[in-house]
Amino acid sequence: xxxxxxNLSLHTITQIAVFIVLSFSFYLLFAGHSNPGGGxxxxxxxxxxxxxxxxxxxxxxxxxxxxxxxxxxxxxGLLIAMGTGVSSxxxxxxxxxxxxxxxxxxxxxxxxxxxxxxxDIGVYLxxxxxxxxxxxxxxxxxx
Amino acid sequence: MSALHIAIIxxxxxxxxxxxxxxxxxxxxxxxFVLILPxxxxxxxxxxxxxxxxxxxxxxxxxxxxxxxxxxDIHLDGLSLLFGLLITGIGALVVLYSIFYLTxxxxxxxxxxxxxxxxxxxxxGVVLSGNLMVMYVFWELTSLSSSLLIGYWHHREKSRYGxxxxxxxxxxxxxxxxxxxxxxxxxxxTFTITEIITQADVVAASNLFIPAMLLILMGAFTKSAQxxxxxxxxxxxxxxTPVSAYLHSATMVKMGIYLVARLSPxxxxxxxxxxxxxxxxxxxxxxxxxxxxxxxxxxxxxAYSTISQLGMLMSMxxxxxxxxxxxxxxxxxxxxxxxxFHLINHSTFKGxxxxxxxIIDHETGTRDIRKLGGLMTFMPITFTISIxxxxxxAGIYPFNGFLSKEMxxxxxxxxxxxxxxxxxxxxxxxxxxxxxxxxxxxxxCMILVFKPFTGKYQPEKLDKKPxxxxxxxxxxxxxxxxxxxxxxxxxNILSDSIIEPAVQAIYPASLTGVENFDIHISxxxxxxxxxxxxxxxxIIIGTLMYLTLSKWQKVYQYLRLHQxxxxxxxxxxxxxxxxxxxxxxxxxxxxxxxxxxxxxMYVFLLGLTFYTMYRFDAFAIDTTxxxxxxxxxxxxxxVVAAAVIxxxxxxxxxxxxxxxxxxGFLVSLFYVLFRAPDxxxxxxxxxxxxxALFLLCFYHLPELRKENFKPxxxxxxxxxxxxxxxxxxxxxxxxxxxxxxxxxxxxSQYYIDNAHDLGGGDNIVNVILVDFRGxxxxxxxxxxxxxxxxxxxxxxxxMSGKEDV
Numbered sequence: 026x027x028x029x030x031x032n033l034s035l036h037t038i039t040q041i042a043v044f045i046v047l048s049f050s051f052y053l054l055f056a057g058h059s060n061p062g063g064g065x066x067x068x069x070x071x072x073x074x075x076x077x078x079x080x081x082x083x084x085x086x087x088x089x090x091x092x093x094x095x096x097x098x099x100x101x102g103l104l105i106a107m108g109t110g111v112s113s114x115x116x117x118x119x120x121x122x123x124x125x126x127x128x129x130x131x132x133x134x135x136x137x138x139x140x141x142x143x144x145d146i147g148v149y150l151x152x153x154x155x156x157x158x159x160x161x162x163x164x165x166x167x168x
Numbered sequence: 169m170s171a172l173h174i175a176i177i178x179x180x181x182x183x184x185x186x187x188x189x190x191x192x193x194x195x196x197x198x199x200x201f202v203l204i205l206p207x208x209x210x211x212x213x214x215x216x217x218x219x220x221x222x223x224x225x226x227x228x229x230x231x232x233x234x235x236x237x238x239x240x241d242i243h244l245d246g247l248s249l250l251f252g253l254l255i256t257g258i259g260a261l262v263v264l265y266s267i268f269y270l271t272x273x274x275x276x277x278x279x280x281x282x283x284x285x286x287x288x289x290x291x292x293g294v295v296l297s298g299n300l301m302v303m304y305v306f307w308e309l310t311s312l313s314s315s316l317l318i319g320y321w322h323h324r325e326k327s328r329y330g331x332x333x334x335x336x337x338x339x340x341x342x343x344x345x346x347x348x349x350x351x352x353x354x355x356x357x358t359f360t361i362t363e364i365i366t367q368a369d370v371v372a373a374s375n376l377f378i379p380a381m382l383l384i385l386m387g388a389f390t391k392s393a394q395x396x397x398x399x400x401x402x403x404x405x406x407x408x409t410p411v412s413a414y415l416h417s418a419t420m421v422k423m424g425i426y427l428v429a430r431l432s433p434x435x436x437x438x439x440x441x442x443x444x445x446x447x448x449x450x451x452x453x454x455x456x457x458x459x460x461x462x463x464x465x466x467x468x469x470x471a472y473s474t475i476s477q478l479g480m481l482m483s484m485x486x487x488x489x490x491x492x493x494x495x496x497x498x499x500x501x502x503x504x505x506x507x508x509f510h511l512i513n514h515s516t517f518k519g520x521x522x523x524x525x526x527i528i529d530h531e532t533g534t535r536d537i538r539k540l541g542g543l544m545t546f547m548p549i550t551f552t553i554s555i556x557x558x559x560x561x562a563g564i565y566p567f568n569g570f571l572s573k574e575m576x577x578x579x580x581x582x583x584x585x586x587x588x589x590x591x592x593x594x595x596x597x598x599x600x601x602x603x604x605x606x607x608x609x610x611x612x613c614m615i616l617v618f619k620p621f622t623g624k625y626q627p628e629k630l631d632k633k634p635x636x637x638x639x640x641x642x643x644x645x646x647x648x649x650x651x652x653x654x655x656x657x658x659x660n661i662l663s664d665s666i667i668e669p670a671v672q673a674i675y676p677a678s679l680t681g682v683e684n685f686d687i688h689i690s691x692x693x694x695x696x697x698x699x700x701x702x703x704x705x706x707i708i709i710g711t712l713m714y715l716t717l718s719k720w721q722k723v724y725q726y727l728r729l730h731q732x733x734x735x736x737x738x739x740x741x742x743x744x745x746x747x748x749x750x751x752x753x754x755x756x757x758x759x760x761x762x763x764x765x766x767x768x769m770y771v772f773l774l775g776l777t778f779y780t781m782y783r784f785d786a787f788a789i790d791t792t793x794x795x796x797x798x799x800x801x802x803x804x805x806x807v808v809a810a811a812v813i814x815x816x817x818x819x820x821x822x823x824x825x826x827x828x829x830x831x832g833f834l835v836s837l838f839y840v841l842f843r844a845p846d847x848x849x850x851x852x853x854x855x856x857x858x859x860a861l862f863l864l865c866f867y868h869l870p871e872l873r874k875e876n877f878k879p880x881x882x883x884x885x886x887x888x889x890x891x892x893x894x895x896x897x898x899x900x901x902x903x904x905x906x907x908x909x910x911x912x913x914x915x916s917q918y919y920i921d922n923a924h925d926l927g928g929g930d931n932i933v934n935v936i937l938v939d940f941r942g943x944x945x946x947x948x949x950x951x952x953x954x955x956x957x958x959x960x961x962x963x964x965x966x967m968s969g970k971e972d973v
Binding site: 053057058059060061062063064065066069070072073076095096099100102103106107110120121123125137139141144145147148151152154155156158159160162163164166 | 849960
């Protein structure tokens with residue numbers, strides 16, 4: 026990626042926009058079960074926020090700010106998604122049986138807690154990892 | 169598992185130990201260990217003679233694949249026993265001979281005896297099997313081991329050529345035979361030979377009779393070197409001489425004879441069988457004997473002589489099959505008796521003659537009769553054996569060949585009296601061909617004896633100084649030659665014990681009702697006996713022709729036979745052209761260009777699908793259930809169509825990417841219009857990310873190719889792509905209208921009803937993705953992960969040509 030000079034307005038807007046986009050991405054993830062959204066869309070949204078960061082700043086800077094190793098995201102996400110499937114078998118249910126219940130939480134009031142969310146978080150992590158791993162690998166490639 | 173099963177398996181087991189013996193006990197010639205086995209087996213098989221001559225059959229069963237009717241059953245009757253004795257008896261003699269023929273130094277003896285034992289076991293398996301499939305397995309094993317033996321001196325090019333040729337021809341025949349066996353199974357429902365024989369009338373009435381017969385005969389003719397499949401046998405003479413003596417005279421080449429005899433009860437009585445078997449046999453007899461005379465190499469003469477003698481055996485079996493048509497009277501069964509008797513005789517004299525040729529080769533360094541001469545004084549014993557063997561083959565009194573030749577001529581004369589099968593017209597050919605072929609047989613037999621042993625001794629042409637062979641090499645041919653004399657003087661010692669049970673196997677009592685054929689072979693039939701006159705004629709004409717050989721031998725040059733057998737040109741031409749044509753077809757088809765493969769795939773898809781739809785009349789358009797189309801949808805469709813049509817005409821890659829991305833965004837607009845918010849969101853995001861990826865990739869394109877993109881226009885491609893588009897459209901329309909005709913209830917109502925109660929969510933799409941069909945999602949994210957790792961691997965692990973796996 027080439028570095029542009031004097032991009033103060035782009036940098037400032039990016040810094041604000043990234044937070045808004047990331048928040049929206051979390052909203053999509055958590056609201057996905059009952060409203061449009063879900064792990065896949067949320068993750069793509071988060072990935073595009075980080076891509077925005079990569080576009081406005083250079084690769085080295087972003088690596089300092091976000092010192093993540095993206096293959097771990099993929100591995101962790103897959104483990105979580107499969108873990109939800111396996112854990113249901115431990116209780117004698119078929120693979121990937123999901124459970125949910127409504128609980129009263131202190132601040133949020135009556136809230137639905139579901140294992141499907143855990144599964145979705147696994148999807149979220151994998152998709153973020155995949156998108157960013159591919160983009161950064163191709164961008165870093167010098168040959 | 170009975171002792172007979174073990175007898176078949178033991179050679180294979182010993183073959184496994186042979187390399188060990190060769191390496192651990194290098195001082196003793198490995199052949200001595202091997203020699204024990206065929207001797208024991210021979211003695212063991214002899215012990216069955218009393219049982220079999222009493223008219224009994226030994227059957228041993230062993231289940232192998234019972235569900236398919238394939239069982240390792242053993243059926244030992246007179247015919248099997250005769251072959252079993254030949255295999256083990258001559259096998260023992262050949263092993264003894266080979267001990268002295270192959271030296272310990274410089275020869276890969278472990279390979280030789282391994283192949284030989286494998287061959288012996290396979291041969292025993294063929295003749296003792298009562299099940300056609302098991303027989304086929306052993307049959308192919310003999311082809312394999314025989315090829316290995318022919319190519320034993322694999323550093324010679326001719327050996328490899330001969331091994332390949334014999335392999336190709338015999339395996340082709342073997343495969344045809346397998347198909348024939350399968351057809352027999354279709355007709356009778358069993359692979360067991362005895363059960364097939366009891367259903368001979370079912371087979372005879374079936375439409376598959378002729379195909380099955382032709383396929384099985386194909387196997388028999390290739391193995392037994394009948395015209396035009398005989399060409400592998402002369403080239404197989406590159407094998408070591410013990411192998412030639414064993415495989416190519418006494419045992420393996422008689423497998424076809426065995427097969428024809430074994431299945432005679434099933435097929436005989438049909439005029440096709442009669443004509444093909446005896447016709448091919450007679451022509452092979454004539455062709456082989458005619459070609460043997462022009463050969464200059466001792467083993468080539470013997471090879472063509474074997475071809476000729478095998479044709480003679482085949483023709484006798486053919487004539488013998490007429491007996492099934494005429495009720496098994498002695499006059500018709502005599503042909504089969506003659507065939508069995510000559511089979512024994514041929515094995516004895518031909519085995520000894522091959523060994524003699526091997527001795528001459530071994531002691532003088534050449535087998536070329538133009539270089540040899542006057543060896544009589546150096547090798548008196550070899551000369552004696554040679555005279556006995558050759559005179560017997562020529563049919564001269566008092567050797568056993570004389571008796572079987574007389575029986576053969578008698579058979580052919582009797583054949584002219586057969587009233588059916590068009591024999592009134594063509595029958596006269598039988599004795600004429602037989603007589604002419606016998607004259608040539610006489611000539612080459614004389615060449616075989618007198619050219620090397622008499623005449624002028626030419627020491628300057630020989631590599632070694634000739635002397636008599638070691639005693640170990642002489643014992644086997646001496647034994648065989650004494651058998652020749654013994655059977656010549658006392659032909660009837662075999663008739664009750666061996667020949668009669670064998671004939672009974674060919675004419676089973678269950679079909680014929682004949683219990684006892686009462687075989688008696690006599691040497692003297694009186695002065696009016698017409699075969700005797702024919703024999704005298706053969707000897708007189710043959711002697712005259714032998715003495716004037718140099719004058720008329722030019723005839724081979726006029727007939728263009730002087731170089732190699734003309735059938736070889738056909739074989740070589742076919743083999744060469746097969747490779748050339750296959751390479752041409754491959755080059756036309758496999759261009760290495762992906763665009764060509766796409767054309768193949770799409771053309772095939774188009775042809776197949778359109779034909780299927782046309783064949784089942786599946787074109788339909790039905791507009792009853794179509795929703796109304798609002799104006800804005802028309803508008804979006806028009807824009808998408810315009811963007812899509814523009815793509816092939818864009819010259820700039822980046823513009824093309826943007827155009828494709830534009831189509832993607834419009835598709836997400838479709839999702840919005842058709843009320844799919846999740847899909848619309850995903851499509852938007854995915855389109856964004858992939859467009860970014862595309863741009864990244866093009867940033868990396870090498871300079872040379874950059875902006876060099878010019879879409880070419882080809883009518884073929886246009887037609888194919890328009891065709892595929894039309895195909896998909898037509899299929900969609902037809903599917904819709906057929907769906908309207910027979911509507912299936914959609915399962916989506918279940919999801920709508922239960923998403924909240926069972927899945928705990930109101931976003932039905934999401935509930936389906938993570939709950940109802942979560943497994944799909946799990947595997948899709950796995951796919952994504954693999955794709956990402958693949959990208960990383962491709963980019964990061966850049967290997968140079970050498971390290972690349």
